[in-house]
Structure formats: structure tokens, C-alpha cells
Amino acid sequence: MSDLKRFLANNTLALVGTIVLAILLLAVLIGPFFLPSPLAIDMAAKLQPPSFSHWLGTDNFGRDMLSRVLNGGRYTLAIGVFVVAAAFIVGVFFGLVAGFAGGIVDTVIMRIVDAILSFPALVLAIALAAAFGPSLQNAMIAVAITLAPQFARVARAQSLGVSSRLYVEAAYALGLPRGRILNRYILVNSIGPLLVQASLAFGSAILQTSALGFLGLGAQPPMPEWGADVSANLSFVRSSPWTALGPGFAILITVLSFNLIGDSLADWFNPRRRSAA
Amino acid sequence: MFAFLVRRLLALIPVLLLVLVIVFSLVRLIPGDPAVTLLGPGATEDQIAALRAQLDLDQPALVQFWSYLTGLLHGDMGNSLKSGQPVLSEILIRLPATLEISITAVLIAILVGIPIGVVSATRANSGFDHSVRVISLTGVSMPAFLLALLLQLVFATWLGWLPVSGRISPYFFVDRVTGFSIIDAWLSGEPGAVASAISHMVLPTTVLAVFLAATLGRFVRSTMLEVMDEDFVRTARAKGLSRHDVVYNHALRNSLLPAITVIGLKFAEMLGGAILTETIFSWPGIGRYMFEAIRNRDYPVIQGATLVFALMFMLTSLIVDILYAVLDPRVRRKMR
Numbered sequence: 001m002s003d004l005k006r007f008l009a010n011n012t013l014a015l016v017g018t019i020v021l022a023i024l025l026l027a028v029l030i031g032p033f034f035l036p037s038p039l040a041i042d043m044a045a046k047l048q049p050p051s052f053s054h055w056l057g058t059d060n061f062g063r064d065m066l067s068r069v070l071n072g073g074r075y076t077l078a079i080g081v082f083v084v085a086a087a088f089i090v091g092v093f094f095g096l097v098a099g100f101a102g103g104i105v106d107t108v109i110m111r112i113v114d115a116i117l118s119f120p121a122l123v124l125a126i127a128l129a130a131a132f133g134p135s136l137q138n139a140m141i142a143v144a145i146t147l148a149p150q151f152a153r154v155a156r157a158q159s160l161g162v163s164s165r166l167y168v169e170a171a172y173a174l175g176l177p178r179g180r181i182l183n184r185y186i187l188v189n190s191i192g193p194l195l196v197q198a199s200l201a202f203g204s205a206i207l208q209t210s211a212l213g214f215l216g217l218g219a220q221p222p223m224p225e226w227g228a229d230v231s232a233n234l235s236f237v238r239s240s241p242w243t244a245l246g247p248g249f250a251i252l253i254t255v256l257s258f259n260l261i262g263d264s265l266a267d268w269f270n271p272r273r274r275s276a277a
Numbered sequence: 278m279f280a281f282l283v284r285r286l287l288a289l290i291p292v293l294l295l296v297l298v299i300v301f302s303l304v305r306l307i308p309g310d311p312a313v314t315l316l317g318p319g320a321t322e323d324q325i326a327a328l329r330a331q332l333d334l335d336q337p338a339l340v341q342f343w344s345y346l347t348g349l350l351h352g353d354m355g356n357s358l359k360s361g362q363p364v365l366s367e368i369l370i371r372l373p374a375t376l377e378i379s380i381t382a383v384l385i386a387i388l389v390g391i392p393i394g395v396v397s398a399t400r401a402n403s404g405f406d407h408s409v410r411v412i413s414l415t416g417v418s419m420p421a422f423l424l425a426l427l428l429q430l431v432f433a434t435w436l437g438w439l440p441v442s443g444r445i446s447p448y449f450f451v452d453r454v455t456g457f458s459i460i461d462a463w464l465s466g467e468p469g470a471v472a473s474a475i476s477h478m479v480l481p482t483t484v485l486a487v488f489l490a491a492t493l494g495r496f497v498r499s500t501m502l503e504v505m506d507e508d509f510v511r512t513a514r515a516k517g518l519s520r521h522d523v524v525y526n527h528a529l530r531n532s533l534l535p536a537i538t539v540i541g542l543k544f545a546e547m548l549g550g551a552i553l554t555e556t557i558f559s560w561p562g563i564g565r566y567m568f569e570a571i572r573n574r575d576y577p578v579i580q581g582a583t584l585v586f587a588l589m590f591m592l593t594s595l596i597v598d599i600l601y602a603v604l605d606p607r608v609r610r611k612m613r
Contacts, residue, residue, distance in 0.1 A: 118292055119587045120546055120549035120586050123549045133307070211553060214420075215552070230420075230423065234426075245427075255419075259417060
């Protein structure tokens with residue numbers, strides 16, 4: 001805990017990111033209870049500019065944009081958690097196994113990783129989501145597949161480094177089973193850089209899933225997902241810019257908060273960058 | 278050098294094969310019978326059977342892959358389900374438009390990103406450095422479609438300084454010679470055509486460049502700070518060289534090499550961003566073509582465009598590796 005305090009005290013930007021995220025989390029958890037339903041249509045109040053009764057205005061169906069943005073935030077934060085968790089579990093598993101087993105297993109796993117990383121991430125996510133069929137769940141699977149190889153690379157590099165340590169040799173000498181060594185010695189000692197990778201992956205996960213939503217491959221209307229909402233309001237953006245800019249800026253603020261934390265964490269875990277900064 | 282090139286190309290083969298397997302599998306990932314899904318609910322039995330035969334869906338998977346592979350070697354990426362035209366030729370028509378904005382964006386990003394990184398590093402922890410850090414993190418966190426919308430709203434709709442979308446004003450009749458709008462406009466000899474082509478390029482190029490410039494600035498800053506901590510820089514300072522000499526001839530030169538790798542990798546990510554950018558600015562490149570294909574569920578086009586994006590990425594990494602080897606004396610010596 002004192003480490004966390006020291007980290008936040010020394011990194012103003014990470015502190016800002018954490019505070020903004022905390023406010024965002026509170027707003028998306030509590031806010032919707034005080035607002036109309038994000039699906040409640042009111043044609044009499046369509047395309048109203050921001051006002052006291054509708055803080056972010058209303059869309060073409062008279063739906064309250066603040067309610068849609070806050071409810072969309074629930075989806076977005078959940079998307080971030082699920083996508084990163086899935087990519088983390090799959091990527092770290094294969095990366096650790098590759099580094100630990102070596103030989104042909106390592107070669108096969110890492111060539112597959114190389115192949116996936118040979119695609120621009122968003123292009124592969126789009127192609128996969130298009131093949132699976134447009135839905136939020138499929139978009140999340142597609143994005144997780146494109147993020148997992150990054151975790152695999154970091155996990156493999158870590159496990160190669162850690163495997164040669166004396167305490168791992170000692171564990172072998174004690175006759176501990178391989179699964180236990182992998183789990184209790186190698187994974188635990190590789191966790192720092194993996195967490196940094198995870199914090200940076202949050203931003204990518206949210207950006208990519210919202211891009212898929214924007215292209216019509218993710219969440220489907222009338223679900224209040226940010227990317228899909230920007231796209232749905234494109235035709236009104238010139239006359240009623242708030243309809244698209246509200247959800248758009250929500251994505252920016254959320255991703256920026258995660259990146260402020262991730263970037264500071266990366267500095268923190270990298271002694272060379274820390275001393276240089 | 279030759280041996281290095283051969284080794285690098287050989288290493289590319291298994292990855293390329295796997296990439297082809299992934300692209301090939303895309304159509305096979307469609308749930309249910311792909312032919313039925315592709316043709317939609319109104320299709321007759323005959324149409325479904327014809328499409329199954331066209332896509333080789335009635336053959337075993339290995340035979341399907343083999344015929345896909347041999348087709349590719351003959352330049353056959355299949356036909357678009359929408360237009361019936363060969364996918365490869367439709368992609369080649371649109372390739373110059375995508376290359377035009379992405380290459381210009383890379384050049385702008387280099388011209389903006391590197392100096393910003395250098396100044397941030399030489400003034401580390403100053404107000405300038407902190408603001409650059411926040412601005413570049415914002416650039417990296419910005420969804421491409423939001424930035425595109427904002428620029429379009431401000432500079433095209435509100436201020437009216439730049440065109441909203443398209444490649445050249447419809448008042449000009451410019452023949453397609455090279456496919457690059459500025460060159461074609463110049464060749465047409467029509468007064469004002471070049472200016473119109475450039476003004477149409479400004480916004481989409483800016484969207485693509487912002488992301489790369491932000492990443493590049495951050496990267497150059499941190500590598501320069503690391504390099505400035507090294508012994509040879511300390512020696513240069515101790516020798517009494519001027520600050521300018523130390524920063525530009527010692528630190529910057531050694532920081533630029535790793536930057537080449539970042540430029541290469543981010544160029545590929547930028548191609549992904551091109552799909553969103555081209556869609557918003559109605560820019561007729563591969564990205565917009567892929568977007569239309571998604572709307573029409575035109576899977577051969579999605580497959581073809583995905584493969585072309587991957588090949589461009591692999592080609593960029595190859596060029597980056599070769600450049601690195603040519604420019605870095607340490608790598609060159611190892612290759613001998």
C-alpha cells in the first residue's frame with residue numbers, strides 16, 4: 001500500500017488519471033439512477049442542445065445524451081475489464097509456456113504470435129468481428145485476440161529471464177512439479193511488467209472496441225455504446241454536434257486516464273527511465 | 278549484407294504462411310453455411326450452390342487452402358460479391374489514395390515528432406516537457422474518428438477554410454494517370470487543381486499524423502534521456518564539446534536509430550486508423566473500400582483488404598530491419 005502511495009505522490013499525472021477514473025466510475029455507477037432511461041424516446045424533445053434539464057443535450061429520438069453516455073460508460077468499463085482479462089489470461093499462459101518449455105513448443109507459439117502481430121491490430125479486429133458477425137460480444141472476442149500476443153511476448157521474455165535465476169534452479173533441485181514452478185515462481189516474479197502491459201492495454205481495448213462499434217461491428221442499436229453512438233449521430237453532427245461529441249469525448253477522457261496511469265507505471269517499473277526522468 | 282537479407286526473407290516464410298492461413302480462415306469463421314450467410318435470405322438453391330463452388334466450400338479444407346494459395350500466386354483474390362470485379366484490381370485502383378495520405382502523414386509526423394522529442398529531452402521536467410507529455414498522451418488516446426469529426430467541424434463546417442470530404446473539387450476534370458491526386462492534378466495542367474488536391478488532403482493527413490507524431494515525440498524523448506546518461510556522452514561533455522555538439526552529434530544520432538523501428542511499427546497501426554479516417558472524409562482508399570465491404574458483407578473484399586494491409590505491414594518491418602542494418606555500424610559488423 002505504501003508503494004502505491006509513493007507512486008501516486010511522485011506521479012502527478014498518474015494521480016490525475018486515478019482521480020478522473022474514480023470520478024468516472026462513481027458517475028457511471030450512481031448517475032444512471034437519477035437520469036431517465038437511456039432508451040426512453042421523447043420525440044417532442046429531439047436534438048435539444050445542452051441545457052439544465054439535459055446536460056449533454058438529446059439525440060434524434062429525444063433520448064438524454066448524459067444518460068446514454070453514463071450508461072454507455074458501464075459497458076465501456078466492463079468491456080475494458082473483460083477484454084484485457086481475456087487477453088491477459090490467454091496471452092500470459094501461452095507466453096509462459098513458450099518461454100518455459102523452449103524448443104519446438106516455443107517456436108510454434110511464437111510464430112503464431114508473430115503472424116497475429118503481422119496485422120495492424122484494428123484491421124485484424126475488424127476482419128474477425130466481420131466474420132464472427134456484428135455484436136458486442138464478438139467484437140470483444142476479436143479485440144482480445146489481437147491484444148493477447150502482446151501479453152504472450154512480455155510473458156515469454158519474463159519467463160526466459162526468470163527461469164535462469166538461482167531460486168528457480170533451487171526449486172528444480174527440490175524436485176517441485178513443473179506446473180508449480182511455473183505458477184509459484186515464474187509467474188509471480190514476472191508480474192510487474194505484465195501489469196504495466198495490462199494498464200496500457202486497457203486504453204487499446206476501449207479504443208478498438210469503440211472503433212468496431214463506430215463501424216457497426218460492435219454493440220448494436222439501441223444499446224448506448226460510445227463508439228456506436230458517435231456513428232449513429234454522424235448525420236446530425238453539423239447541426240447538433242453534442243450528439244456525437246458527448247460520447248466521443250467520453251472515450252477520449254477514459255482512455256487518456258488509463259494511459260496517464262499506464263505511462264507513469266511504465267516509467268516507475270523501468271529504473272532507467274525513472275532515473276532519467 | 279546479402280546473407281542477412283536471405284536469412285531475413287527465409288524467416289518471413291513461415292509467418293507469411295500463417296498470415297495466409299488466418300486470412301483464408303476468415304470466411305470459414307462465419308457461423309453456419311458461409312454461402313447462405315453471404316447471399317442473404319433471398320438466395321435460391323442454385324445461387325447458393327454456385328457460390329459454394331466459387332469459394333470451393335464443397336472441398337476439404339486443405340484443398341480449399343491450396344487453391345486459395347495458387348490463386349493468390351496468380352494474382353487472384355476472388356471477385357467482389359457486390360461489383361463482381363476482381364478484388365485485386367479494385368484494391369490496386371484504391372492503393373495510391375491510401376498511400377498518398379499515409380506516406381505524407383509519416384513525413385509530417387517525423388518533421389513534428391522528432392524535434393518535439395529532442396526539445397522535451399533537453400528541457401526534461403520543464404513546463405514545456407510536461408505539456409508535451411500531456412498533449413502527446415492525449416494524441417495517443419484520441420479515437421481517430423473523434424479527431425476527424427472535430428477537425429471537420431472546426432475547419433470545414435464552422436470556419437470554411439478546408440473542404441469537408443473528397444479528393445479534389447468536382448469543378449476540375451483531372452484524368453487518372455498515377456492515381457496520386459496531387460501528381461494527377463499537376464499533370465492535368467488545370468490552374469488551381471493542385472491547390473484543391475492539397476487542401477483536400479490536409480485534414481485526413483493531419484488525423485493520421487497526430488497519432489504517429491505523439492508516439493514518436495514520446496519515444497525520442499525517452500531514448501534521448503537514456504542516451505544522454507551514457508558514458509560516451511559524459512566523455513563528450515568532459516572533452517569540452519559544446520552543448521549543441523553533444524546533443525545533436527552524439528545523443529540525437531544514437532536516439533534516431535531506435536526511432537526508425539517505432540516509425541515502422543506505428544505506420545502499420547496508422548493503416549488501421551486509415552479505415553476510420555477514410556470513411557469519415559470519404560477518401561476513396563482501401564480503408565473506405567473495406568468499410569463499404571463490411572456494410573455489404575462482401576467477404577472476399579474484406580479478406581483481400583486484410584491481406585493487403587498485413588502485407589504492407591510485413592514489407593514495412595522488412596524495410597525497417599534492412600535500414601537498421603544499413604545505418605547501425607554495430608549491426609553491420611555483426612552481419613559480416
